[in-house]
Amino acid sequence: MFECLPLTSDATVGIDIDGNALRVPAHFTVAAALLASGKVMCRSSAVSGAPRGPFCMMGVCFECLVEVDGVPNVQACMTRVAEGMRVRAMQGKARRGSHDGDAMRSTDRGRGPGGDDGGL
Numbered sequence: 870m871f872e873c874l875p876l877t878s879d880a881t882v883g884i885d886i887d888g889n890a891l892r893v894p895a896h897f898t899v900a901a902a903l904l905a906s907g908k909v910m911c912r913s914s915a916v917s918g919a920p921r922g923p924f925c926m927m928g929v930c931f932e933c934l935v936e937v938d939g940v941p942n943v944q945a946c947m948t949r950v951a952e953g954m955r956v957r958a959m960q961g962k963a964r965r966g967s968h969d970g971d972a973m974r975s976t977d978r979g980r981g982p983g984g985d986d987g988g989l
């Protein structure tokens with residue numbers, strides 16, 4: 870679906886996606902890095918648990934939310950990669966303010982009316 874354009878620079882950065890280290894072009898967004906690495910699912914729905922991944926690539930759909938360096942709900946398509954960045958998939962809702970360093974929690978996995986979570 871997506872295709873990389875010819876590179877205009879050889880600059881790369883090292884990032885970690887769910888424990889997998891990789892080097893990506895320095896101009897990539899986190900969403901581009903996810904897709905280039907073959908990782909099309911970056912979170913699960915807080916309502917149904919259905920897999921979600923980058924879709925619009927322009928900050929509109931919010932399907933690309935990930936945890937970046939411990940901060941949950943970051944739009945991967947609007948965030949440029951940086952050296953040493955740690956990207957984690959999110960499971961359900963993310964909660965802020967966790968004291969144990971685990972910013973991601975799975976909560977509210979019940980289905981909404983009719984079983985449709987409306988993409989949430």
Ligand code: FES
Binds near residue numbers: 900922923928933944
């Ligand atoms: S892919 Fe749609 S907001 Fe990021």
